[in-house]
Amino acid sequence: MAAEAAQPSADYDEAQCIAALAQLERLQNQLDDLRLTLPRIVEPFHMPSKPPMFHAFKDNVIKAQRDMKTFKSQWQSQETQDIFEHTRKSAAANPDLSAGAQVRQYGWIEKEEREKEMVKKNGEDEVRMEDVRVHITKEEREKILSDWKEANPSIKVEEKDECKELLIPFVADSTKYRFRIKISDDANATQAIKAECEGTSEPFTAVTRCLASRPNANDLRYLLDMIAAYKMVKGLRCAKCECMLDDDTTKPIARRSRQIAGANETSETVWEPFHEGCLDRNDHLPQVLK
Ligand SMILES: [Zn+2]
Incomplete structure (x- = not known):
């Protein structure tokens, strides 16, 4: 059983790949730091007096x-050895490593932390959604x-199952998006509106996360407007940091709305692009709680 548990899974999912790359980056950081071991040990020999020199030398040797x-x-931990075993198997199955040249060497530790934060936040959202009892009927959905x-009018929608499932495909910013909305409709249970952007790679997984962390999670119209914003609002500059690319060199992949004063004292909703990391952490809370 123990040997079985130590077996790396045949296929790593995205989170496992990020965790593995983060672990290797941590090891690389430690190795880089170890290169300075000898200079650190001999450094105190430049000191003029003997006792402090000896103390500094001793401290550096212990460190x-x-x-x-x-x-x-x-390095010898099961976690690291599992990663090496996985890479050996993966390279044996497909020796062409050219795609690896596209993988960044650094930034995985931060990315892993951000993903964990997102998962935690989405978990909190699910608890929160269960507290909100809303139910929209078939007529309301239609x-x-x-x-x-x-x-x-420029966006096509495929409707299925009395509008409980909606598929919205379109091309925006030269990217082909396929959004899928599912509305659970059990009269006895809490209704939930789930949305995803189909695809297992970036930017699609990031879009799905940004949809999942949306405010007004049970508002179908709000979700539809958010999806439309991917077509209508070009993701050029982030509304928060005003940059085109974030530290991960990704484009602003989230869309969030803001009320602005319109003509005749009316308010108007505008949609703006944000980087995933630039989203307000309390985004999903109702305005009054902020
Ligand atoms: Zn930003």
Whole structure:
């Protein structure tokens, strides 16, 4: 059983790949730091007086031993060995490693932390959604959809199962998106509106995360408007940091709305692009709680 548990899975999912790359980056950082071991140990010899020199020398030797021990134990850990085993199997199955040249060497530790944060946040959202009891009927769904289609005549929608499933495909920013909305409709349970952007790679997985962390999670019209914003609002500059690319060199992949004062004291909704990392952490909370 123990040997079985140590087996790496045949296919890593995205989260496992990020975690593995983050682990290798941590090891690389430790190795880079260990390169400075000898200069650190001999550095105190420049000191003029003997006792402080000896203390500094001793401290540096102890630190070096500790760092070596930490590196060795992490290198030999099951987690790291599983990663090596996975790469061996993967390379044996497909020896063409040219795609690896596209993979960045650094930034995985931060990415892993951000993903964990997102998963945690989405988990909190699910608890919150269960607290909100809303239910929209078939007629309401159809009304919301026909109003939205009227406002967005250039976007095609495929409806299935009495508007409980909607598929919205379009091309925007030279990217082919396929959004899928599913509305659970069990009269006895809480209704939930789930949305995803189909695809297992970036930017699609990031879009799905940004949809999942949307405010007003049970508002179908709001979700439809958010999806339309991917077509109508070019993701050029992030509304928060005002940059085109974030630290991961990704484009602003989220869309969020803002109320602005319009003519005749009315307010108007505008949709703006954001980087995933630039989203307000309390985005999903109702305005009054912020
Ligand atoms: Zn930004």
